[in-house]
Amino acid sequence: MRVAMFYCFLCSIVFNINAQSELYVLKKEILIDPENCPIDKVSLLVSHQQGKYDISERDVKVYIDFTQIIDERDGNDCSGNCGGTLFDECPNTEVDKILNHFDRIDVLYTGSNPIYCVAPCLPLSYYAVLLPKINVPNGKICEREAIFARYSDGLNHNVNGLVWEYYSNSGWKEIPNHKNRYPLNVSLLDVFGTSWQSQFSGNLQLRFKFTAPFTNDVIYSLNNYTISLTTCSPEFSAINPIKTKCNYSDDGSFKLKLKRSLDTNENLVMTLYYEYDTGYDLAANPQESTFNLFNESDGTYSYTWVGDLPAGNYKLKYQTKLGNGGIVSSDPTWATLSEHLFTIGKAKKVAYFAEKINDESCYAVKDGKIRLYNVSSEGNRTFSYIVYEVQGTNTLTVLKNWTSFSGNNVVVDQLKRTKLRVKLKDDQGCFAKGI
Incomplete structure (x- = not known):
């Protein structure tokens, strides 16, 4: 004779405001035919019923246990030991697993529906997955940025x-x-x-x-x-620093290159932050703005800073302001802010050495010569020199006016015997101090 036992367990949902995980469960229990298998002969224990759960830990234990008790003792309504045995036809726990983030349980019941007394030991379909909680972005994002950050393991x-x-x-x-x-x-x-x-x-x-x-x-x-959303400022492509014209001048600049042009009524606003050199006072955080960018031949669009800048390290912040207003943000006119570091260098010093080749051979012959050599400057610049006669302490008379030359050395001839002073500059007007 078979005597049935039925056990029922309910699992409560516990919510935690500091939950690190979320568990999601979908479940379908298969019907048991009560005529062929009275309902009190089986039990199903499920740790997490269908629903969604806040989990305060990074893992959770999920288990499913189906029990079908068989009584093979002799006699009816046996209240004592009648010589038989009780046993569970499904003695093992069907699911007993610790879920970590992105782990899941995916069970699909394939037996008859409804089932009868001698049933498979997992009479339900069950899907559960444990997910980490999502962090909503701080502040506003624009259309190019990821809506949510990638999970901490760096994988999709x-x-x-x-x-x-x-x-x-x-x-x-x-x-x-x-x-x-x-x-x-x-x-x-x-x-x-x-x-x-x-x-x-x-x-x-x-x-x-x-x-x-x-x-x-x-x-x-x-x-x-x-x-929270805003529009994107034009995407950054590059900053091309422009050196100061002379080693001692403060007239550097830079070209900002972006990956798109400006839309109608879109104003590009740029602010500079300078790492001050000793003794130099740049106006605090200079700004420039434009409604138009130059169309480069490489598919980018550029703006060249107008104001003169000293050599040094800079941070550029730029964003666009929509003249007709934005669509979503609390300050709707401003798009996303972009920051980039760059360095403006100094031009190479103009330098040279000078040596006497020979003195004037006779009075008033003017056949003296000097040589200017190892002349150097920025890039492929050309040069010019001027020669003065020094009379007394403050009087200079031009002996040879500005004379151009290229290369890194030149012979200056037709000089008389006297005290000379030479000045040399490159074609950008940058001077050097001779020897």
């Missing part, structure tokens, strides 16, 4: 049955691409394309849902996520 994770939804102009709608991606570490452009602004109003509202092939039930995310 796919989660079966997960579908993202956004709140559109007509209510919640599925995001057609990037299903199963968790977190949604792609940009607005990746999700919606360049028409993203027409898909919803205001900031982006997101949630996700879970589905499973064995049930029509849907479980939504514990939280809805609101992502």
